Structure formats: C-alpha cells, structure tokens
Amino acid sequence: MVYYVKQGIVPESRHTYDDRGKVRREELFGEESFDGPYSLIYHINEPTRVSSVQSEKKYESMRKDSVMLHRHFRTSGFEYSPDHFRSRQVLLFNSTLKIGVMKLKGKQCDCFYRNALHDEVLFIHKGNGILHSMLGDIKFRQNDYVYIPKGTTYKIDHEGELDIFFVQSKERIGIPPRYLNVYGQLKEGTPYYERDFRTPVLGKPSTERGEFNVYVDYSSYFAVEKRDENPFDVEGWDGHLYPYAINTDTMAPIVGKLHQPPPVHETFSGKTFMIGTFLPRKFDFHPRSIPISYYHSNVDTDEVLFYSSGNFMSRKGIEPGSVTIHVRGLIHGPQPGSVEKSLGKEGTDEIAVMVEAYEPLIPTEKSEEIEDKGYMKSWYS
Numbered sequence: 605m606v607y608y609v610k611q612g613i614v615p616e617s618r619h620t621y622d623d624r625g626k627v628r629r630e631e632l633f634g635e636e637s638f639d640g641p642y643s644l645i646y647h648i649n650e651p652t653r654v655s656s657v658q659s660e661k662k663y664e665s666m667r668k669d670s671v672m673l674h675r676h677f678r679t680s681g682f683e684y685s686p687d688h689f690r691s692r693q694v695l696l697f698n699s700t701l702k703i704g705v706m707k708l709k710g711k712q713c714d715c716f717y718r719n720a721l722h723d724e725v726l727f728i729h730k731g732n733g734i735l736h737s738m739l740g741d742i743k744f745r746q747n748d749y750v751y752i753p754k755g756t757t758y759k760i761d762h763e764g765e766l767d768i769f770f771v772q773s774k775e776r777i778g779i780p781p782r783y784l785n786v787y788g789q790l791k792e793g794t795p796y797y798e799r800d801f802r803t804p805v806l807g808k809p810s811t812e813r814g815e816f817n818v819y820v821d822y823s824s825y826f827a828v829e830k831r832d833e834n835p836f837d838v839e840g841w842d843g844h845l846y847p848y849a850i851n852t853d854t855m856a857p858i859v860g861k862l863h864q865p866p867p868v869h870e871t872f873s874g875k876t877f878m879i880g881t882f883l884p885r886k887f888d889f890h891p892r893s894i895p896i897s898y899y900h901s902n903v904d905t906d907e908v909l910f911y912s913s914g915n916f917m918s919r920k921g922i923e924p925g926s927v928t929i930h931v932r933g934l935i936h937g938p939q940p941g942s943v944e945k946s947l948g949k950e951g952t953d954e955i956a957v958m959v960e961a962y963e964p965l966i967p968t969e970k971s972e973e974i975e976d977k978g979y980m981k982s983w984y985s
C-alpha cells in the first residue's frame with residue numbers, strides 16, 4: 605500500500621526494546637527481499653515455533669484440449685463448501701496468475717491460511733464477513749476488494765453464503781504506478797483516494813495455547829504447520845505492507861465525450877497484468893456517441909471478465925457470477941444487435957471485474973464442468 609500505518613504497541617525505535625522484562629519478537633514482513641514494501645511486527649511468542657509440518661496434496665490440472673477460444677463459465681454451477689482454502693476453484697492460470705472463485709457456506713475449519721506464493725485480491729460478489737489476520741481485522745461487504753499480501757496468516761469469518769471472485773499473483777499486486785505522484789501520493793484524477801482504503805484494526809494479542817494448524821499454500825500442496833500457540837499474538841506493528849479493503853461504491857469512474865478504453869478502469873496492476881473495474885457510470889456525452897465497446901483485438905493480452913451485478917449490455921446469456929475469457933488472436937466485441945440497442949442509452953449500473961494478462965491463460969479441468977459451450981457461437985446469429 606502507499607501509506608504508513610501503525611497499530612497497537614511498538615517500541616520507540618525499530619530493532620530495540622523499551623522494557624527489558626517485556627522484549628517482543630520483532631519480525632520483518634517484507635516483499636522483494638529487504639528492498640520492497642514491509643512492515644515490522646511485534647509478537648509475544650517466537651513466530652518460528654512450529655512443532656511439526658505435514659503436507660497435504662491439492663488437485664489443479666490444465667485441460668488436455670486447451671485450445672484458445674472465447675469461453676464463458678457459469679460459476680453458479682459450483683456447489684458451496686465450507687473451507688475457503690480447500691474450495692478455491694481455479695478456472696484459468698498462467699505462470700504468474702490464478703483466477704477463480706470460492707463459494708463458501710457452513711462451518712469453516714478452525715484453521716489459519718497463508719499463501720506462500722501469491723498476493724491475493726478477493727472481490728466480494730455476495731455476502732459479508734471479517735478477514736482476521738495477524739495484523740488485525742478488516743470487515744468486508746459486497747463489492748469490496750480485499751487485498752492480502754503473500755505471507756499473511758489469516759482466517760475468513762462469515763455467516764450465510766459468501767461468493768468471491770479471486771485473482772492470485774506471484775508478482776506484487778499494487779496500485780498502478782501512473783496513479784502516484786513522485787511523492788508517493790495518489791494523484792488527483794485517479795479513481796480512488798487514500799481515504800477510501802480500510803486497513804486492519806488490531807485487537808488484543810492472543811496468548812491462547814492449544815493446537816493450531818496453519819495451511820501454507822504452495823500451489824500444488826499445503827504445508828500444514830502445527831503450532832501450540834495462537835499465531836495471532838501480535839502486540840503491535842507498523843509499516844507499508846498489510847491487507848486492505850476498498851469498496852467499489854467509493855470509486856469514481858472516469859468518463860468522457862467518447863467511449864473510454866479499459867485502461868481508464870484500472871484498479872490494480874502487476875508487471876504482466878492489470879485488474880480493472882467497470883463501475884456504474886454515465887455514458888459518453890457526444891450526441892452521436894456509440895456507448896457500447898467497439899470490436900477489439902487484444903493482440904497481446906487475454907481478457908477475463910467477472911460479471912457481478914447490473915445489466916451487462918454488450919453480452920447475451922451472461923448472468924451475475926459469469927466469467928468470460930476473450931483471447932488474443934480472435935477478435936471480440938458486441939454481439940449482433942447490441943450496438944443498435946445501445947444507441948441513446950445514458951448510463952449503466954453494471955459492476956464487473958476485468959483482468960488483462962500478457963501471458964496466455966490456460967483453462968483448468970475444473971472450468972469445463974461449468975462452461976457454456978455455445979459461447980463462441982454467440983456472435984454467429
């Protein structure tokens with residue numbers, strides 16, 4: 605994140621103690637070795653204390669027929685399940701990204717999760733809850749993005765159904781550098797402001813002893829750490845690396861006299877991808893403007909859309925929870941009849957998340973179960 609946050613009690617100076625009888629265990633939690641964003645975390649217990657580590661296999665496999673096609677997945681076809689870390693359904697992946705959904709309902713395993721390889725952005729499609737992390741709690745609700753840096757130990761707490769679209773990235777998921785001025789502040793004219801971000805609130809550190817399992821996600825398997833002290837034992841922390849949330853309601857979409865291209869909708873970025881948000885907005889104000897998107901060839905990106913709510917004007921057969929991928933090499937755009945239908949429309953209430961990936965995305969075997977096989981023909985009528 606771009607600004608400094610402090611929670612709880614920290615020593616007056618880093619790498620020192622204030623009270624010799626209460627020396628805390630300082631952990632540097634940082635990306636890009638010691639050169640990237642970081643926070644300093646003060647534990648009551650030794651963060652390295654693990655009684656044993658076991659492994660648990662995961663199953664994620666690419667399709668054997670992974671031909672490049674425009675595809676549509678109806679995630680309403682997946683069942684709900686209780687554990688957020690075992691029930692993540694990856695639909696598409698490349699060497700950097702994993703894109704998919706989780707649909708949660710029922711009593712969660714009382715376990716902790718930590719993604720060893722990927723930064724994560726969760727988009728809350730339906731429901732609400734609390735992200736409990738070692739740096740504190742963040743309440744989340746529908747239309748929130750929740751960013752979680754890799755290495756964060758956390759739990760997700762919720763009641764009722766919780767539907768999440770997620771993007772995991774081995775590269776850091778950050779604020780687009782072009783949104784920041786040379787002083788590191790968000791520039792005027794960007795779709796959001798520092799005030800819009802919600803950061804963790806740290807409560808009392810836990811001194812609980814017992815049996816605690818942390819599922820550390822290494823993509824193809826979990827390393828299950830067994831601990832005898834609760835890992836949420838942090839008395840204080842400060843720095844620039846922490847989970848945060850932002851709601852799409854607080855964002856200000858950029859509109860213009862003529863159709864605006866997807867980069868104006870950018871929300872987060874990595875080196876080889878961007879995540880954008882299509883927000884409720886007024887359409888273009890030229891008297892003869894065509895509000896709907898033009899046909900386009902993304903000659904070096906694959907484009908994924910998660911349709912959350914509203915009226916998805918350019919797409920037939922799409923429903924809330926749908927995911928489409930429009931691939932490089934094949935042209936895509938409005939379906940027959942939708943250009944004419946869009947003329948004179950003044951605005952949209954749609955909310956959709958877009959991911960543009962420079963490296964080709966491969967569909968998983970799991971995605972085949974919920975694929976709308978007629979989608980490629982939806983332009984042929």
Ligand SMILES: [Fe+2]
Pocket residue numbers: 900907930936
């Ligand atoms: Fe597109």
